[in-house]
Amino acid sequence: MKTKHALKIKVVLALLIPFVTYSCGGSSAEDISENSASNYKLEVFDSLQFNLLTKDIWVADVNTQTGDILVIQPSPPVAWIYDKSLNAKTKLELPEDHPEGVGSFILSATFFDKDIALMGWRVVNIYDKEFNFKKSMRPHYGPTELLSLGKKNIYQFYNKDDNPQLVTYFGQPQTELHGLLEAYYDEFNIVDIVNPAMSKTPRDTVFKPLGELTPDSRFRSGRSFTSLQPRIDVSENLLFYALNVDTTLFVRSLPEGDIIESYSIPFDEFILNPGKQMGMAGATRSGGSFGHPGIIDEVFHTGEFDLIIYQSGLKRSVLDQFDRQSPDYFDKTRKANYRKYLIVKNGERLNRDLRLNPKVSSIQFVDDDGVFYASQNLQALEKEPEKYTIYKLRIVEDN
Template sequence: MKIWAKNITFLSLILLVSACGNQKNQASTGAINNFKLAIVDSIQVDIFANYLSLVDVQDGTGNILALRNGPPTAYILDPKGKVIRKFERPGDDPRGVGNSIHSGEFYEDGVALMGQMRLKTYDMEFKVRKSLKPHYSPTGMFFSGYNHLIEFGNENKQLFAFFGGPQVNTSPLKKEFYEQYNIADIVDPNLVISNESLTTELSNAELFKPIGEFTQDSKYLSGRAFYFITPVFDVKDNDLIYAFKDDTTLYKRQLPSGEMFEQYKIPFDKFINFNGYAMGPAGIAEQDKPSDRSGRILKVFSVDGFDIVNYHSGMKMSEMQKFDKTSPDIRQILAKEDYQKYLILKDGQRMNTRLRIPEKIASLIISDDQGYIWAQKDLSDIDEEPEFITFYKLKVVTD
């Protein structure tokens, strides 16, 4: 009995020493899973609109660029949400960008606005400086109200621009589409030297340079068809961080060269991967067959040295069978079950244990150069129209 007791004591000492060693190792390398996104501030905007899209925050001033449709309008707000300037043009006005403003960005000492395959730069009084038009035909979907126009560069400011699809003159039913695919365009308005008339929209390949082909290990080069490939991205310090909506890899490239300097598999807790359809007509028929609810990446951000991924995990068909598909609220029911999550990543490792986005948040929108992620307030439980439009500011903080 004494020998047995001694053995137990000796084993307990080993376990104690091992535990202390693990604690020291965590202390020396930095604790893992100890961060979260937290609301730290908010602003209220007194604009009568069903929805207002926040697309950029100006460095230095903190002024905000926001958009709405019907009629297409751009607002410059001060950091507290007060309207400083308003730009409103009918769709056929040559000073505007068409029937809707898809995106916008503070550019140089003015503003750039994107419409449907149109791009104009303005001074801060919204007087036109440059009018540009992509030289290729639209090949994807049109997105309105997203920050698909981002300034980068030091002395020579340029624009990272996503017009909804690649510069490809073929269909996603053909493998050539994937072999020639590019994420977006690099646009340098400073290449336009002369002052053109308001109705002249300059268009050539030199102004819109494609960037970002698929990597050789990409699932999009597997010989399968993917009809709605959508990149989600952020740009910080001339570095592009991006992923594709239904993929599981995070990529980083230098701008404007497009040189890849990092990629890694995103460590999701769960992500139902979509592997495409058969190439050709057979794939079109496959879309009508019952399938899993695929995982979706909504946003990626680069803030304070962290990579942030906002996503839905998706659901297997077996998980969805417990819900009544005939219910008029089935979309809301599935959305509540497959709720929004986020990952805080450092060197490809997850740094958060809480995955669900904070309460009060409907969606994460953009990140700014001060380390804030901006978000839209959740209005799903509010019966009456709110008096103000509310945006939240979030930070990565210790949990």
């Protein structure tokens, strides 16, 4: 749950990222320890134990003032509000064809002022805190199937008049064009801004596009890119994001959408996807001759820090060292291209160790107190757990 007070950030000049086909380098661990006054790490300090028989639940939001926790099970769609002692206060469980439900899946959720917003495949529903239905809003453009269930893609913020609004992301920009067309990148937008107060019927057009590709973006260089998506977070009235196959983090004001800061992400290594030719030539040409591209999985902001979860990718020369005919080829390449994290402050990397804690599968959400909530890595366990565990992590000094 994001607070109302505006965050003041000094405006800095955007850093231009040169087009690099294969990789971009960053600071080494030795550089970090020598040049940084302090080093930091992401540390597991506690956990939430849910007495639920389910394969997948997500902490969607936390009210740090009351301690209430909004939890979702993406499929079958179920939502709960727990108190800080993990007692279930209320629950929503509706069949997928129920007129007051969100369909077959809950994609994401957020506390919204005094209410709750649940996001389905192509709908956002508003409920009160007892999950009594209030209204439904549907985007006027076609949905996509590229969204990961449970990933945080809906946030609340307050405008300068202290009115609550939403940021939503449905997996694609507001365009009917295909990514093989140059005009697609001209129409590309980052997220939608939604003012539920303006919605009187489900078909009212209240999903307003925000953010565009900057004029110097490498995605406006006449090449096509598959599955280009932003990784987003909202803190106060600011949108933090990076495109999943790019190397720049942006900060935009909400709801205006002005870029107030950007910087080059200090990756250790990040294999850039060079894209394909526009048109049918790009559609028929097989990709991957450069290797496996790097990808950003998540972007979070808390306090003075940005946290970026990513995979560096693998160069073709590295991939060629593995036997493609081997039954463990994919397992070996997955281990070589492991998930990493960066703790960044003022554009500088502050963590020595880049590996995520092996207990952690994925980070779901960060609350207003800087607590991260993460899924448990079941592959790291020797036996089946008796309860569903969500780890709590925080950024601490690494002495």
